[in-house]
Structures are given as structure tokens and as C-alpha cells.
Amino acid sequence: MWCPIVGGMGRKRIWIMLAALGALYMIGRRERREARHPVEYEMDEPVIAETWTGVAGRPIMRPLWQMVARRATQGGVFPRVLDVGSGAGFLAVELAQRPGVETVAGVDLSSDMVEIARGLAEMRGANATFYQVDAASMPFDDAAFDLAVSTLSLHHWRHPMPVLQEVYRLLSPGGRLMVFDLRRDANPLVLGLAAVSARFFMPGPIREMGEPLASFQSAYTPSELTLMAAQAGFQQPEVKSGIFWQVLVASKPA
Numbered sequence: 001m002w003c004p005i006v007g008g009m010g011r012k013r014i015w016i017m018l019a020a021l022g023a024l025y026m027i028g029r030r031e032r033r034e035a036r037h038p039v040e041y042e043m044d045e046p047v048i049a050e051t052w053t054g055v056a057g058r059p060i061m062r063p064l065w066q067m068v069a070r071r072a073t074q075g076g077v078f079p080r081v082l083d084v085g086s087g088a089g090f091l092a093v094e095l096a097q098r099p100g101v102e103t104v105a106g107v108d109l110s111s112d113m114v115e116i117a118r119g120l121a122e123m124r125g126a127n128a129t130f131y132q133v134d135a136a137s138m139p140f141d142d143a144a145f146d147l148a149v150s151t152l153s154l155h156h157w158r159h160p161m162p163v164l165q166e167v168y169r170l171l172s173p174g175g176r177l178m179v180f181d182l183r184r185d186a187n188p189l190v191l192g193l194a195a196v197s198a199r200f201f202m203p204g205p206i207r208e209m210g211e212p213l214a215s216f217q218s219a220y221t222p223s224e225l226t227l228m229a230a231q232a233g234f235q236q237p238e239v240k241s242g243i244f245w246q247v248l249v250a251s252k253p254a
């Protein structure tokens with residue numbers, strides 16, 4: 001039977017496409033790591049702030065920040081919000097505009113990121129304040145926040161347990177934690193694509209960092225993340241995952 005898509009593409013092209021997908025899959029399987037391999041570069045380099053702001057600030061990324069802000073605040077009232085590893089501040093400013101949110105604090109290791117985030121909050125008129133600190137030791141009182149969020153930062157934390165324990169300390173009883181990140185055990189096709197991009201298609205500085213593959217290899221699996229959240233004291237940690245991402249939602253006992 002003649003199919004317009006297959007017929008229109010021609011058999012040769014279909015074979016080339018299948019071969020390319022097969023090759024990507026094999027590369028992805030080879031690059032998939034059993035054990036975590038932390039990224040080797042330092043996060044507070046100015047080039048990282050510049051590069052990441054370029055990625056995170058693309059119009060195509062805004063629906064992601066809006067979706068995370070909406071889901072993080074769903075079904076509860078969270079006046080005081082903490083964004084851990086807030087980067088250029090795109091999520092923090094979306095959160096500041098959610099109903100019921102009164103203040104947002106963003107913390108980040110990188111002074112360049114913090115400067116960029118402050119500029120963004122000012123430009124958008126958002127009530128978000130940014131601090132240059134290590135998330136393993138944050139300058140806030142116990143129970144200072146009702147909600148803590150973090151996106152694409154967890155896999156960069158040198159010591160994740162102290163950060164999770166610190167977030168636990170900072171949340172009020174019944175407070176919520178939501179963490180969005182990559183997963184190390186992503187689908188091999190995605191890992192293959194990340195490996196080929198890292199080698200051939202990324203601009204100079206990103207290629208030198210080995211990104212985006214390095215971040216996948218530095219990420220946790222959903223079961224590792226669930227275990228870490230439980231060990232930090234969080235109740236009913238639940239991770240939902242897709243082919244390359246995962247979202248943890250957990251709460252501090254009331």
C-alpha cells in the first residue's frame with residue numbers, strides 16, 4: 001500500500017534516517033553512565049552565566065518556566081518562595097507573579113548569574129530578591145519559606161545532601177519542595193543526540209565543557225533522587241519522569 005509520507009520521502013532517505021537513529025541509539029547507550037560523573041567545570045565562570053542566560057532566556061523556554069511555576073504552586077498557598085540555584089532568574093520572576101506568592105528569594109553560587117537575575121526582576125517589576133550564596137548554607141531563618149523550587153541545578157551541586165537538608169530546615173512545617181532536573185538514565189536516543197551535539201554542534205565554550213552530555217552524566221536517576229529526599233527528611237517524595245527529565249515533589253511533615 002502506498003503511504004504519502006513514506007512514498008514522498010523515498011526509500012533511500014528512510015534507510016538513511018533509520019541508520020542515523022540506530023547510530024544515535026548506539027552512541028547514547030555507550031554514553032549512558034551507571035555511576036554519576038560530576039561536571040568538571042566551575043559554575044561561577046562568567047562564560048557560563050552568559051551562555052546559560054542565552055539558553056534560558058529564549059522565548060521557547062518561557063512556557064517551561066510558566067509551567068513549573070504553575071505546577072509548583074498548584075493546590076496550596078505559598079506566600080514565601082525559595083528558588084535554589086536560581087541562575088538568571090527566569091523561574092523566580094514567573095513565581096513572583098503567581099497568585100498568592102508574596103516574596104521570592106533566589107540563591108546562586110555565581111555572582112554574574114545573581115546580577116543578571118536582579119536586572120531581570122527589576123525590568124519585569126517582580127518582587128524577587130537574589131543572593132550570592134552556596135545553597136549548602138543559606139542565610140535565612142528556620143521555616144522562612146513555604147515552597148522551595150529548583151530547576152536544572154541539582155546535578156551541579158557538589159554536595160547535594162547538605163543542600164537538601166538545608167532546604168528542609170528552611171521550609172515551614174507542611175512546606176513543599178519541587179525539583180526539576182535531567183535524569184542520568186535518559187533514553188539512549190536523547191543521550192546520543194546530546195553526545196553528537198556536544199561534539200559537533202555546540203559553540204566553542206559549551207563544546208569545551210562537554211555540554212549538554214556532561215549534565216546528563218552528572219544527573220541522578222529518579223530512584224537516587226527519591227532516596228536522597230527521603231534521607232533529608234522529606235515526606236512522601238514522589239518523582240515523575242519522562243524520557244530525559246524528572247520532577248520531584250515532596251513535603252516537610254506538618
Ligand SMILES: C[S@@+](CC[C@H](N)C(=O)[O-])C[C@H]1O[C@@H](n2cnc3c(N)ncnc32)[C@H](O)[C@@H]1O
Nearest residue numbers: 043056085086087108109110134135151153156
Ligand atoms: C544550569 S543553571 C540553571 C539555573 C536556573 N535554575 C534555570 O533553570 O535557568 C544551574 C545553576 O545552579 C547554580 N548552582 C550550582 N551549584 C550551586 C550551589 N551549591 N548553590 C547555589 N547555586 C548553585 C549555578 O551557579 C547555576 O546558576
